[in-house]
Amino acid sequence: MDSVKNILLEYGLRFQEPQIEKVDKYIEELLGVPYNLTAHRDLDSAVHKNVVEILLPLKEELKGTLLDVGSGNGVPGLILAIFFSKLKVVLLDSREKSVNFLRGVIEKLDLENVSVVKERAENFSRERREEFDYVTARAVARLNVLVEICTPALKTGGKLLFYKGPSYIEELKEAQRAMKELKVELEEVREYSLKTGERRALLILRKYESSPEKYPRRVGVPFKRPLL
Numbered sequence: 001m002d003s004v005k006n007i008l009l010e011y012g013l014r015f016q017e018p019q020i021e022k023v024d025k026y027i028e029e030l031l032g033v034p035y036n037l038t039a040h041r042d043l044d045s046a047v048h049k050n051v052v053e054i055l056l057p058l059k060e061e062l063k064g065t066l067l068d069v070g071s072g073n074g075v076p077g078l079i080l081a082i083f084f085s086k087l088k089v090v091l092l093d094s095r096e097k098s099v100n101f102l103r104g105v106i107e108k109l110d111l112e113n114v115s116v117v118k119e120r121a122e123n124f125s126r127e128r129r130e131e132f133d134y135v136t137a138r139a140v141a142r143l144n145v146l147v148e149i150c151t152p153a154l155k156t157g158g159k160l161l162f163y164k165g166p167s168y169i170e171e172l173k174e175a176q177r178a179m180k181e182l183k184v185e186l187e188e189v190r191e192y193s194l195k196t197g198e199r200r201a202l203l204i205l206r207k208y209e210s211s212p213e214k215y216p217r218r219v220g221v222p223f224k225r226p227l228l
């Protein structure tokens with residue numbers, strides 16, 4: 001039977017045993033069934049979607065502070081916290097159900113470098129300006145919205161790491177105004193493919209100056225009236 005370890009080895013990803021043990025437990029929590037009872041296809045798909053997709057495009061070690069916006073079940077923030085022990089991670093989500101799940105997982109996995117906050121990103125980013133070295137997000141909003149709700153919490157010189165599908169090309173065009181307003185520039189796009197055939201891209205944007213105080217606008221506005 002495939003294990004998390006074998007799948008990561010297939011991709012040439014590097015790891016240590018304690019990290020694999022934690023990911024095994026995490027997948028068990030995610031699927032809601034003990035590891036030895038997990039169906040092969042469920043395990044394979046969960047590891048690809050939640051672990052390989054996150055680690056594969058990262059060549060460098062991440063260290064410092066990281067905020068994961070709209071963390072849901074903990075992807076990518078929790079996975080990054082497991083594999084990069086020098087990171088201090090805040091998982092942010094406005095949904096009670098996600099926050100409760102995440103708190104349970106952190107306790108079970110005994111993770112000391114992760115905390116969870118239940119709050120809307122618009123409020124959190126306004127209050128915690130210029131605090132994080134990285135802000136990450138996957139499957140939360142289109143790029144122009146993400147830039148507005150994430151960038152204020154980022155330090156000047158810090159990086160936004162957004163996991164996207166092939167729609168990123170359109171989203172980048174649409175996000176030009178938001179990038180200019182919030183003072184971020186595209187540094188790099190890392191395109192990659194999973195063995196499942198899925199095409200993905202990691203967008204890396206760098207904040208070159210403080211974002212104006214008027215951003216982010218109040219809760220809901222960046223979604224309802226995105227910067228275009």
Ligand SMILES: C[S@@+](CC[C@H](N)C(=O)[O-])C[C@H]1O[C@@H](n2cnc3c(N)ncnc32)[C@H](O)[C@@H]1O
Pocket residue numbers: 069070071072073074075076092093094095098119120121122137138139140149
């Ligand atoms: C589709 S899920 C994605 C979860 C995870 N990032 C992933 O890729 O598996 C989107 C999550 O973003 C959260 N979310 C959406 N808008 C948000 C906001 N403005 N502030 C905080 N959380 C938000 C939702 O509650 C939900 O848990």
